[in-house]
Amino acid sequence: MQSLKSNYFQLFNLPQSWDIDQDALSDEYRKQQGEVHPDRFAGAIDTEKLRALQLSSYLNEAYETLKSPLRRAAYLLSLHDIDVEQVDQSDLSMDLLLEQIQLREKLDELPKDESALVDLDKLRAEVTVKLERQEKSFAECFAAANYDGAKKVYHELQFLNKLRTEIDAGEELRLGY
Amino acid sequence: MALLQIQEPGGKQAKPLHRLAVGIDLGTTNSLVSASCGPGVKTLPDSAGQHLLPSVVHYRKGETALVGFEAKSLLVEDPLNTIASAKRLLGKSLAELKSQQGYLPFEFDGSRDDGAPAILTASGSKDAVQISADILSTLVARAEASLKGSLEGAVITVPAYFNDAQRQQTKDAAQLAGLNVLRLLNEPTAAAVAYGLDSEDQGNIIVFDLGGGTFDVSLLSLKRGVFEVLATGGDTSLGGDDVDHAIADWIASQMSESGGIEIPSKARLLQLANGAKHQLSDSKVITISSDAWSVELTESVLKEIIADLIRRTITSCRRVLRDAGLAVGDIDNIVMVGGSTRMPLVREAVAEFFGKAPLTDIDPDKVVAIGAGIQADVLIGNKSADSFLLLDVNPLSLGIETMGELVEKIIPRNTTIPVAKAQEFTTFKDGQTVMTLHVVQGERELVSDCRSLARFELREIPAMVAGAAKIRVTFQVDADGLLSVSAEELSTGKKAEIQVKPSYGLESGIIEGMLQDSHSNAQIDMETRSIKEAQLDATQLLDAIASALRIDGDLLSEDEANVLAKSIQKLESIMIDGSSVQIHGATEELNQVSSDFAAKRMDLHIANALRGESIEEVEKQVD
Numbered sequence: 001m002q003s004l005k006s007n008y009f010q011l012f013n014l015p016q017s018w019d020i021d022q023d024a025l026s027d028e029y030r031k032q033q034g035e036v037h038p039d040r041f042a043g044a045i046d047t048e049k050l051r052a053l054q055l056s057s058y059l060n061e062a063y064e065t066l067k068s069p070l071r072r073a074a075y076l077l078s079l080h081d082i083d084v085e086q087v088d089q090s091d092l093s094m095d096l097l098l099e100q101i102q103l104r105e106k107l108d109e110l111p112k113d114e115s116a117l118v119d120l121d122k123l124r125a126e127v128t129v130k131l132e133r134q135e136k137s138f139a140e141c142f143a144a145a146n147y148d149g150a151k152k153v154y155h156e157l158q159f160l161n162k163l164r165t166e167i168d169a170g171e172e173l174r175l176g177y
Numbered sequence: 178m179a180l181l182q183i184q185e186p187g188g189k190q191a192k193p194l195h196r197l198a199v200g201i202d203l204g205t206t207n208s209l210v211s212a213s214c215g216p217g218v219k220t221l222p223d224s225a226g227q228h229l230l231p232s233v234v235h236y237r238k239g240e241t242a243l244v245g246f247e248a249k250s251l252l253v254e255d256p257l258n259t260i261a262s263a264k265r266l267l268g269k270s271l272a273e274l275k276s277q278q279g280y281l282p283f284e285f286d287g288s289r290d291d292g293a294p295a296i297l298t299a300s301g302s303k304d305a306v307q308i309s310a311d312i313l314s315t316l317v318a319r320a321e322a323s324l325k326g327s328l329e330g331a332v333i334t335v336p337a338y339f340n341d342a343q344r345q346q347t348k349d350a351a352q353l354a355g356l357n358v359l360r361l362l363n364e365p366t367a368a369a370v371a372y373g374l375d376s377e378d379q380g381n382i383i384v385f386d387l388g389g390g391t392f393d394v395s396l397l398s399l400k401r402g403v404f405e406v407l408a409t410g411g412d413t414s415l416g417g418d419d420v421d422h423a424i425a426d427w428i429a430s431q432m433s434e435s436g437g438i439e440i441p442s443k444a445r446l447l448q449l450a451n452g453a454k455h456q457l458s459d460s461k462v463i464t465i466s467s468d469a470w471s472v473e474l475t476e477s478v479l480k481e482i483i484a485d486l487i488r489r490t491i492t493s494c495r496r497v498l499r500d501a502g503l504a505v506g507d508i509d510n511i512v513m514v515g516g517s518t519r520m521p522l523v524r525e526a527v528a529e530f531f532g533k534a535p536l537t538d539i540d541p542d543k544v545v546a547i548g549a550g551i552q553a554d555v556l557i558g559n560k561s562a563d564s565f566l567l568l569d570v571n572p573l574s575l576g577i578e579t580m581g582e583l584v585e586k587i588i589p590r591n592t593t594i595p596v597a598k599a600q601e602f603t604t605f606k607d608g609q610t611v612m613t614l615h616v617v618q619g620e621r622e623l624v625s626d627c628r629s630l631a632r633f634e635l636r637e638i639p640a641m642v643a644g645a646a647k648i649r650v651t652f653q654v655d656a657d658g659l660l661s662v663s664a665e666e667l668s669t670g671k672k673a674e675i676q677v678k679p680s681y682g683l684e685s686g687i688i689e690g691m692l693q694d695s696h697s698n699a700q701i702d703m704e705t706r707s708i709k710e711a712q713l714d715a716t717q718l719l720d721a722i723a724s725a726l727r728i729d730g731d732l733l734s735e736d737e738a739n740v741l742a743k744s745i746q747k748l749e750s751i752m753i754d755g756s757s758v759q760i761h762g763a764t765e766e767l768n769q770v771s772s773d774f775a776a777k778r779m780d781l782h783i784a785n786a787l788r789g790e791s792i793e794e795v796e797k798q799v800d
Contacts, residue, residue: 030403034566038595038656042330042359042556053655057597064593168499175492 008062008075018076018139020066029063070161073138073154080147084154091152100159103127107167114174124167131160198330198359198557199320200367200549203309203347205264206389208232209543210316211550212324213559218371218550220543221323228543230319234311235259236298244315256282258298263312266294266305267350268342309350317354330359332553334545337363337393337409337572340618341630341660348657359556361657365395366406366567367548368514371539373399373565380509381407383494385527385535386545388515390416392490396497396508402565408500408591409572410493417454417517419486424450424474427482428465431472438470454479458519480522487526494530500591511535514544568593571654575630578615580605581709582624587652590620594658599651601667607724608640612648614673616662623705635664635673643720711760715752718764719745722771725778732777744770 009016012028034040036055041048065071074084106123110116134156141150200211200218207229211220220228227246235248236258243251251259260283266274271285271294286295286302295304313333321327333356335347344361351358365384373382379400386393393411397404425446432438440446449465453474456463462475498504511527513535518524528534539547552567554560571594576586579602587598604612612635619627638646647667654660663674722745733741748763755763 027401030401030405030566033568034403037566037568039360039556039566043558053595053653054597056656057595057653060593060596061598172496172499175495 007079008066011059011062012066014066016076016079018073018135018142020072022067025063025066029059033059069135070154070157073142073150073157076142077147077151077154082147082151084151084158087155091155093152096156096159100163103163107163107170110170112174116174117171120167120171120174124164127160127164127167131157131164134160195559196329196557197320197324197326198332198553198559199316199324199328200546200551200553201313201316201331201333202364202367202546202549203264203312203333203335203350204232204388205262205391206232207542208312208316209546210320211543211546212320213550213554214324218547218554220546220550221320223319224322230312230316231261232264232312233259233261234263234303234308236300236303238299240300242300242311244311257284260296260298260303260308263305263308267309267346268340268344269294269305271295306346306350306353309347310353313351313354313356317356328356330357330553330557332360332362332367332549332556333358334362334364334367334549336391337365337395338391338411339658340573340628341658344658348659358657359553362549362552362567363395363406363409363569363658364545365393365409365512365514366397366404366569367546367552368512368544369395369397369399369404369548370551370565370567371544371548372510372512372536373404381503381507383497383508383511383531384514385490385494385511385518386411386514387490387517387523388416389517390414390418392416392493393514394490394493394497396501396503403568404565405568405593406570407503408497409570410497410500412489412493415486415489417515420454420483420517420520421447421450423482423486424453424479427474427478428453428467428472432467432470435470435472441467454520458521476522483522487523490523491526491530494527505531508533512544513537514541516542569656569658570594571596571658573618574620575616575618575652575654575660576627577602577650578617578624581713583709584617584619584622584624584627587650588654592654594654595656597651597653599649602648602650603644604638604641604646604648605643606720607643609643609646610638610640611636612638612664614650614662614664616652616660623709630660631662633662633664633673635666635671637669637671638666639669707757708760711757711764712752715748715760715764718767718771719748722767722774725774729774729778733774737774741770741774 005011007016009020011032012025014020014025014028033056036052036059038049038052038056041052044052065075077084103123103126110119110123134153138150138153138157141147141153197212199221202209202211209220209228209230211218214221222228223230223245230245231249233245233248233252235243235251235255237243242248248259249261252261270292271289272292274294283296286297286304289295289302289304293304295302296308317328317331331351333347333351335344339347347361348358365386368384368386369382380398382397382399384393384395384397386395391411392415393409395409396407398407399405425443428446428449429440432440441449445467449467453463453465457474457476457479462473465472465474498508508531511531511533513524513527518535518537518541524535524537555565570591571588572590574586574590575588576584577600579585585600587600588596602612613632614635615624615632616630617624617627618630621627635648638648648664649667650662650664652660652662661674663672665672722741726741730738744763744767748760748767751763752760
């Protein structure tokens with residue numbers, strides 16, 4: 001059984017950048033998973049089974065990292081020794097915080113029943129537009145090797161993603177899922 | 178000139194032998210076994226030509242167990258020794274079972290110290306694993322007689338919602354029956370496999386599985402021979418039985434409206450309802466009659482009667498789409514599984530929601546077993562390796578208890594398995610040398626609302642100040658969905674590991690009851706969580722002040738010490754039952770009161786430092 005490359009981009013034969021071909025990623029993932037998945041070793045000896053389990057788990061982790069825009073961004077930065085867990089006060093501008101507070105207030109003020117669904121959709125659309133803008137800006141910073149700038153954008157992406165998750169959760173609550 | 182054919186070294190010498198492997202659908206009501214025979218995979222009948230094996234076992238003194246139709250016929254005659262629906266006992270504790278299903282007629286074995294439900298029968302105490310093993314053995318015997326050879330392996334299906342304990346016990350039952358388990362496969366995945374191989378489809382598939390008592394829905398993507406489960410959901414307390422109950426209630430209400438009629442027993446009502454349900458699968462209007470009384474039931478009235486049940490299935494579908502980030506239009510095929518999907522109203526509702534007709538070609542009772550048989554054939558090596566692959570997800574989040582009885586999720590639900598994830602934790606108290614790791618499963622934020630899977634300890638952590646030790650906890654879920662957890666202290670390499678086995682004695686409730694709870698209770702959780710966090714802050718401050726007082730308590734005057742003690746007392750009492758705001762207030766107050774003390778300590782330590790020896794002097798002493 002082969003061993004796998006430690007860099008997730010190299011693992012899937014992709015260029016190390018923000019913009020990746022999602023279809024190529026998922027095709028390559030399926031191809032490799034087809035080679036290392038434990039099901040391929042159902043009748044093998046235990047050491048091979050264990051190796052298959054490890055390789056397959058690693059492949060899943062790599063795939064999920066690159067598939068998610070936010071996790072891909074953090075991973076790209078980590079390849080340039082930037083730890084996104086380390087948040088400096090200077091990374092977060094006052095404008096950003098104010099904007100976040102405003103958006104959150106909007107979400108909190110919506111009625112707690114189904115009448116809020118239309119406004120939730122609007123709010124989600126607003127956040128999605130901001131997300132897409134910031135993703136573009138992350139790509140530009142990163143391509144220009146401006147990693148500190150990219151890290152600042154990353155934190156904005158983090159805020160926006162969290163907010164979108166909360167909007168989704170708010171919608172589920174109101175729909176009674 | 179004819180060339181001599183030379184085989185490549187190590188290449189295939191001859192057509193490999195066909196190895197015998199089966200797929201088994203171990204169901205709550207009925208079980209089936211399937212295998213590849215001739216061109217395709219088929220379910221195997223018994224000598225009487227019956228494909229379904231009722232999942233009922235009858236125990237007799239000094240004789241082997243009876244399984245299937247014979248056992249089923251003894252259910253009324255000898256209820257204490259005849260066990261149906263043993264699948265519902267898997268992975269549960271006796272206490273849990275009794276609180277959920279009060280109607281069980283059995284006498285339970287109180288001597289089991291593991292708390293597992295075991296039934297006292299004429300041939301001894303039998304638990305869910307043994308009963309399931311008896312069903313499996315019957316299916317194995319049937320298959321070996323039919324295939325004329327001994328089995329080398331089996332794929333056994335489990336509901337997508339089965340938790341770790343239930344999966345583990347299913348595997349234990351197979352081992353007890355002498356079966357080599359190639360894989361535990363989620364039932365909806367098996368159903369999609371049954372359809373997926375007949376057509377060379379690409380795309381997203383919904384598996385809609387409405388059985389007698391449970392509802393499962395899964396979203397899978399199929400591309401180049403790889404099935405990827407994108408999301409699963411459902412409702413373990415929704416099924417065809419609920420339809421019968423709804424119709425029975427309607428009949429009873431019609432009878433009391435007619436007046437002057439004695440309403441028959443619940444059992445009789447359910448019998449009438451079940452008959453009506455089946456008749457309405459073929460006609461638009463039927464007549465229900467009991468003695469001299471009769472009433473007409475039309476399909477449109479039935480639609481109203483079961484509207485709520487159908488709405489609940491569609492809500493689950495919506496949720497699964499949401500989890501996978503897909504829209505209705507992204508779904509290419511809908512596979513129907515389970516006897517209840519024979520109801521035209523169910524099919525219509527599904528077709529209406531997804532905007533296309535569901536697939537119903539394969540018998541909805543057999544489709545899971547057929548899929549399992551196909552997968553067994555692949556895993557045993559009868560099909561070429563690149564034929565197809567199944568990527569499953571874990572149905573419930575797995576996490577660990579952190580301070581304040583909060584859950585830190587390590588592997589979120591719907592993560593593709595196998596998966597390994599690690600997270601670092603640290604100690605909470607100065608000098609802490611033992612860490613208890615409590616592994617839980619569920620979506621809620623509080624430990625008490627999730628299912629406890631296992632507890633173990635990491636010992637001999639070197640004593641350090643709180644927060645200095647680094648303990649890496651790794652969760653590994655294998656392709657069958659079974660979890661193992663290990664913990665390692667990074668500076669010493671000290672390790673502890675556990676294979677998570679079923680743990681009994683937990684009043685955990687039903688799995689996706691837990692899932693639904695997590696949403697309806699999100700609001701309550703938030704306040705509870707902020708109280709827990711406030712308590713945690715308070716505890717940390719109290720601990721810090723207590724340890725400061727032990728070292729430098731003599732810095733305080735008697736008055737100062739009294740004021741501080743009062744403030745400590747106040748916080749200690751408020752943190753027990755106060756709101757998060759009250760606890761924060763008292764914590765802040767204690768912080769203020771103790772700030773002078775902190776300043777004094779700081780001054781003292783600075784003074785000590787200034788008085789202390791210089792670095793050069795220290796070095797000289799070392800030399």
